[in-house]
Amino acid sequence: MQTEEMMINMGPQHPSTHGVLRMILRTDGEVVSEATPNIGYLHRGLEKIGEKLNYHQFMPYTDRIDYLAAMNCNMAYAMAVEKLAAIEVPERAQYIRVIMAEFNRIASHLVFFGTSGLEAGAWTPIVYGFRERETILDLFEMTCGARLTYNYMRIGGVSADLPDGFIRKAEEFLDYFEPKVKEYNNLLTYNRIFINRMVNIGVMRPELAIAYGVTGPNLRGSGVKWDLRKNESYSVYDKFEFEVPVGTGELGTVGDAWNRYRVRMLEIEQSVKIIRQALKQIPQGEVKAKVGRVFKPPAGEVYVRAENPRGELGFYIISDGSANPYRLRIRAPSFNNISVASEIVRNTMIADMVLILGSLDVVLPEIDR
Amino acid sequence: MNIQEIADKLKGRFGDSVEFVPVATGDSFIMVKRESLIPEARFLHETPELYFDSLMCLTGVDYPDNFTVVYHLFSTRHLHKLVLKVSGAKDSLVQSVSGIWPTANWFERETYDLLGVKFDNHPNLTRILLPDDWTGHPLRKDYQYPKTYQGCPCEI
Secondary structure, eight states: OOOOOEEEEEOSSOGGGSSSOEEEEEEETTEEEEEEEEOOTTOOOHHHHHHHSOTTTTHHHHHTTSTTSHHHHHHHHHHHHHHHHTOOOOHHHHHHHHHHHHHHHHHHHHHHHHHHHHHTTOOHHHHHHHHHHHHHHHHHHHHHSOSSOOOOEETTEESSOOOTTHHHHHHHHHHHHHHHHHHHIIIIITOHHHHHHHTTSSOOOHHHHHHTTOOTHHHHHTTOOOOHHHHTOOTTGGGSOOOOOOOOOSSSOTTSHHHHHHHHHHHHHHHHHHHHHHHHHOOOSOSBOOOOSSOOOOSEEEEEEEEETTEEEEEEEEEOSSSSOSEEEEEOHHHHHHHTHHHHSTTEEHHHHHHHHHHHTOOHHHHHO | OOHHHHHHHHHHHHGGGEEEEOOSSBOOEEEEOSTTHHHHHHHHHHOTTTOOOEEEEEEEEEOSSOEEEEEEEEOTTTOOEEEEEEEEOTTOEEEOOTTTOTTHHHHHHHHHHHHOOEEETOTTOOOSSSOTTOOSOTTSTTOOOOSEETTEEOOO
16 A cells, blocks of 8 residues: 655654664655665764874874774774884784773673664663673773773883783683673573564675675674684784684574674674683783884875774875874774665664664764764 | 786776876875776776775875875775775866765765765765765865854854
8 A cells, every 4th residue: 555655854862873873764654665874963073183183192082983892993093003104013912902802892792782682672681781891891991091982002002011910800701701691692682572573674685785885793794704803814813713703594584683683692702712812822021112202104005904893994094204194084884884774774664674773783973983 | 916916907908097006105006097987997896807896995185286086995705905096186076986886875975075076977976974054175185164153153
């Protein structure tokens, strides 16, 4: 039956759009016939700010690219500048970076786990997810004093060595945390209602994902085994054994919302595995290479990408030999991940659209920069 | 394939419109002419042994005498990368590659929004991050910060 179409504004202030995202919907009853994301509400001009500051000064701004994974953003930026200036990072610093990045990945995926539950109407998961995330934030706090915007890494290493007792506390947490993942799976992953809501919606074919530059767990949910930590191994990731989980269609279809969700839950387990190995193998030594306060990398340009919890974060830096970058481009994974939304939510119910957007796990400051 | 081999392959097909530029620090790149961008991009995308199916990043740079648009390409099949550049005068049009890589649609809108590079044949070349009534393009080197926006003072 053909009924009259209606335009609906969803957001920018809407609890289920994960921040200030506005979706302009053309609806036919409860069915979304067209959805257009409208972004930019959080644009702060980070790229312009980057041109006005020197290389060291930009580090705290990278925290604000993806606030749920600030360590990973710090790391990607530091890696880009280090490649530009050919700086050798001490091995202990590399290990610390990997430990922090993987802890942050777990913390980020825990927020995703919680909000996925919320979107399907389940309140409990977010309480569980945040309970464990708190402990990770405690570990960060004892390392660098901050719980959200860390500004911990430096060009050439990290700002300070691990505090006394960090390794013991981290291991204690992992021993406590690992069984909890099973609990999450019992609670939500294999919950009958949750499965029925999540399977077979928002199916993204691998070709579509690649064409739209979708990366990270969203791409892997479509069955593409692609992880920069493995395929383009950086830092010391090649020293650890870990798997790259992909969507298998265990339930539903490969590339649907449930498979994207499942990939993240499996990644949590792999991150635990990486951290355990890193805590065991971490060598003694310096944690920062000598980099002058007046720092002028040679003229040139680099594009460096790293595997963040949301996909590939890329930094394209052009140096003209002065203390400030000539151009600092941030290629944020969520920007591409949300651009595919209008393709995969077409002809779904409004309530399902909320779940599909949630399964893309976008972070708005990263989209708007 | 490394970038030199890719450049040779492109040169063999398109001749002098392709220029290989080695860079001492960082990534070397290929500079192509504005007029031949689309056939060359299509060639890079469709030739089986090149198969650049992924556009990792697209951005613009404001140089004193020209605009340069930079394409970071990657092949998920062959795992090789390529930095492609095209430059032109500040008011010139660059052909949109959104018909070849759909992700370019938003990237080009962002480049237009922040830098003012105009893309020809783009399906919807409108501002994406800034409000529609914003004047100017902030990432330009000569950008003047506005004194007011919709009557509100916004000087820094």
